[in-house]
Amino acid sequence: MPLLTRIRGPRDLDRLSPEQLDQLAAEIRTFLVDAVSKTGGHLGPNLGVVELTIALHRVFESPKDKVLWDTGHQSYVHKLLTGRQDFSKLKMKGGLSGYPARAESEHDFIENSHASTVLGWADGLAKANEVLKKDDHVVAVIGDGALTGGMAWEALNNIAAAKDRPLVIVVNDNERSYAPTIGGLANHLATLRTTDGYERFLAKGKDLLERTPVVGKPLYETLHGAKKGLKDFIAPQGMFEDLGLKYVGPIDGHDIDALESALQRAKRFGGPVIVHCLTEKGRGYQPALADEADRFHAVGKIHPDTGLPVSTSGLDWTSVFGEEMVKLGKEREDIVAITAAMLQPVGLDKFAKAFPERVYDVGIAEQHAAVSAAGLATGGLHPVFAVYATFLNRAFDQVLMDVALHKCGVTFVLDRAGVTGTDGASHNGMWDMSILQVVPDLRIAAPRDADQVRAQLREAVEVEDAPTVVRFSKGAVGPAVTAVGRIGGMDVLRRPADTVVRPDVLLVSVGALAPMCLEIADLLDAQGISTTVVDPRWVKPVDEAMAPLAEQHRVVVTVEDNSRAGGVGSAISQALRDAGVDVPLRDFGIPPRFLDHASRGEVMAEIGLTAPDIARQVTGLVSKLDGRFEESRAAAEPARD
Numbered sequence: 315m316p317l318l319t320r321i322r323g324p325r326d327l328d329r330l331s332p333e334q335l336d337q338l339a340a341e342i343r344t345f346l347v348d349a350v351s352k353t354g355g356h357l358g359p360n361l362g363v364v365e366l367t368i369a370l371h372r373v374f375e376s377p378k379d380k381v382l383w384d385t386g387h388q389s390y391v392h393k394l395l396t397g398r399q400d401f402s403k404l405k406m407k408g409g410l411s412g413y414p415a416r417a418e419s420e421h422d423f424i425e426n427s428h429a430s431t432v433l434g435w436a437d438g439l440a441k442a443n444e445v446l447k448k449d450d451h452v453v454a455v456i457g458d459g460a461l462t463g464g465m466a467w468e469a470l471n472n473i474a475a476a477k478d479r480p481l482v483i484v485v486n487d488n489e490r491s492y493a494p495t496i497g498g499l500a501n502h503l504a505t506l507r508t509t510d511g512y513e514r515f516l517a518k519g520k521d522l523l524e525r526t527p528v529v530g531k532p533l534y535e536t537l538h539g540a541k542k543g544l545k546d547f548i549a550p551q552g553m554f555e556d557l558g559l560k561y562v563g564p565i566d567g568h569d570i571d572a573l574e575s576a577l578q579r580a581k582r583f584g585g586p587v588i589v590h591c592l593t594e595k596g597r598g599y600q601p602a603l604a605d606e607a608d609r610f611h612a613v614g615k616i617h618p619d620t621g622l623p624v625s626t627s628g629l630d631w632t633s634v635f636g637e638e639m640v641k642l643g644k645e646r647e648d649i650v651a652i653t654a655a656m657l658q659p660v661g662l663d664k665f666a667k668a669f670p671e672r673v674y675d676v677g678i679a680e681q682h683a684a685v686s687a688a689g690l691a692t693g694g695l696h697p698v699f700a701v702y703a704t705f706l707n708r709a710f711d712q713v714l715m716d717v718a719l720h721k722c723g724v725t726f727v728l729d730r731a732g733v734t735g736t737d738g739a740s741h742n743g744m745w746d747m748s749i750l751q752v753v754p755d756l757r758i759a760a761p762r763d764a765d766q767v768r769a770q771l772r773e774a775v776e777v778e779d780a781p782t783v784v785r786f787s788k789g790a791v792g793p794a795v796t797a798v799g800r801i802g803g804m805d806v807l808r809r810p811a812d813t814v815v816r817p818d819v820l821l822v823s824v825g826a827l828a829p830m831c832l833e834i835a836d837l838l839d840a841q842g843i844s845t846t847v848v849d850p851r852w853v854k855p856v857d858e859a860m861a862p863l864a865e866q867h868r869v870v871v872t873v874e875d876n877s878r879a880g881g882v883g884s885a886i887s888q889a890l891r892d893a894g895v896d897v898p899l900r901d902f903g904i905p906p907r908f909l910d911h912a913s914r915g916e917v918m919a920e921i922g923l924t925a926p927d928i929a930r931q932v933t934g935l936v937s938k939l940d941g942r943f944e945e946s947r948a949a950a951e952p953a954r955d
């Protein structure tokens with residue numbers, strides 16, 4: 315990499331010739347395939363923005379000018395050009411984040427990987443520049459997928475209103491989210507793309523007319539003066555221009571010279587301007603280009619030559635859900651499915667293949683998904699909205715007010731619930747069982763294994779007058795955990811020896827943490843501490859048998875892969891208080907803080923959500939109770955003379 319290694323910062327790009335820029339682009343692509351095949355990551359999106367990122371950092375002066383990335387998964391090239399070229403620990407503990415990270419660089423601004431927020435950030439920054447009379451440029455890069463998110467249009471509505479407030483919006487249009495981008499906007503972008511020769515047409519037209527004697531120049535001036543008419547005639551871009559936004563494009567997103575020319579025009583424009591760039595996801599890497607599903611949107615470790623996975627994982631939670639959905643779809647014609655631009659990642663691809671007319675990809679639009687689900691339910695169907703737990707956060711009000719208030723039978727299936735780890739703070743599914751606690755009548759299931767996913771999904775879709783939630787982890791599903799009994803609606807996973815009159819600990823195991831909770835019980839047993847392990851299965855509402863069962867124990871311990879703040883532990887504690895059961899409760903969960911990227915195991919160890927950590931703390935708690943018990947017994951004994 316003779317050129318890439320010499321790039322220490324964006325200004326090092328300035329001295330490169332066009333030929334060297336093309337060589338640099340090739341070196342970057344080679345680097346990306348080599349590095350990301352070893353670590354996993356967002357290979358396809360980054361292969362698509364190589365030239366675009368080079369051009370952006372040549373035309374704008376980061377960090378004085380703010381280059382902002384929507385979702386941020388496509389910022390690897392940006393990192394390479396801003397002094398970060400060690401990708402050996404990408405997305406790993408202590409290594410580079412897979413997204414922009416302020417702690418990593420002054421060139422990074424937006425850290426969260428929730429889509430469709432960049433234009434809001436840009437609007438705010440542009441307003442700040444106006445108030446503070448700063449002449450920094452604000453450049454927002456947004457993908458065609460992220461542009462299907464409602465927040466993007468809320469921002470555009472505001473941005474377009476300020477005709478003299480400089481702001482450059484770069485639409486990175488590769489026609490895909492994971493799958494091809496859906497909807498009217500995508501169709502409109504397509505009309506713009508189909509005239510991708512528009513700029514060339516205009517340039518040729520200008521050249522021809524200027525060489526035409528007498529009438530040529532005035533005619534060109536007339537035509538150029540009527541550029542809207544000319545453009546609409548050649549490239550109907552009414553939507554953006556009707557909004558009041560200057561539209562530049564479509565531009566070949568892999569032609570550095572064309573990109574720089576367009577970005578320079580945008581930089582000088584002095585108001586809000588959209589630069590529409592046509593790019594190719596996975597560009598330059600045949601295995602990615604051949605991947606019809608998602609052009610290697612996010613890959614694990616792969617063989618660089620073939621793109622094939624280095625290792626295959628066993629049965630995963632997502633597949634269990636997807637296969638059960640197909641069975642349900644055959645049994646019930648009223649069941650329909652919704653995805654927010656993540657059909658395959660959430661496991662609905664098989665359902666879509668079997669029932670193409672009963673699946674809806676709404677784009678990256680989780681709020682719309684939830685509201686349209688209320689409509690589908692009211693219309694007589696039972697919608698199942700499958701979404702990553704963290705992405706449902708933004709649809710909380712729609713779940714509360716549109717689905718629950720109207721008593722709609724909608725099932726939300728939350729994949730990637732709990733600590734996911736490598737995608738960083740905004741990807742952990744750690745808030746759902748807290749924020750959804752406040753939704754009246756909503757029920758939450760946390761299946762502990764594959765059998766329970768199947769069973770609880772079926773129980774959920776039977777509920778027709780309230781929202782139901784089924785939440786499970788990322789990755790391979792653990793071994794089946796068999797119940798040894800049932801109390802109320804709760805599965806008993808382990809009972810203490812029959813000889814124990816009042817067991818020490820009632821251990822409430824939530825969802826996928828059941829194997830860990832059984833390990834905790836073993837560790838406690840080795841300390842002579844007796845434990846009953848229960849899996850509530852439905853963690854909201856708290857099972858009516860919980861309080862009486864708690865009363866039969868000395869202490870209650872809850873363990874959940876969710877924030878401790880307002881989680882299942884809090885709900886059970888409240889239920890015990892409401893029932894007048896005064897048994898100490900210790901809740902274990904994720905601390906309410908943002909968790910840096912690392913593997914799931916590393917994060918769980920960091921936050922003390924491991925069997926040894928929890929067993930140690932519970933042992934201390936019981937010893938303290940014993941101590942108190944000894945003290946109170948001693949105090950009760952008559953004083954010996």
Ligand SMILES: Cc1ncc(C[n+]2csc(CCOP(=O)(O)OP(=O)(O)O)c2C)c(N)n1
Binds near residue numbers: 429595680
């Ligand atoms: C709110 C939200 N929903 C879903 C996702 C998952 N997600 C990550 S990237 C992506 C596709 C983005 O498509 P686009 O904006 O076109 O970027 P590209 O990958 O094509 O460069 C999706 C759906 C997300 N990050 N945020």
Ligand SMILES: CC(=O)[C@@H](O)[C@H](O)COP(=O)(O)O
Binds near residue numbers: 612730
């Ligand atoms: C950027 C984004 O939000 C997704 O692409 C995410 O990185 C995928 O995560 P999984 O790898 O868990 O599917």
Ligand SMILES: [Mg+2]
Binds near residue numbers: 457460486488489491
């Ligand atoms: Mg895209």
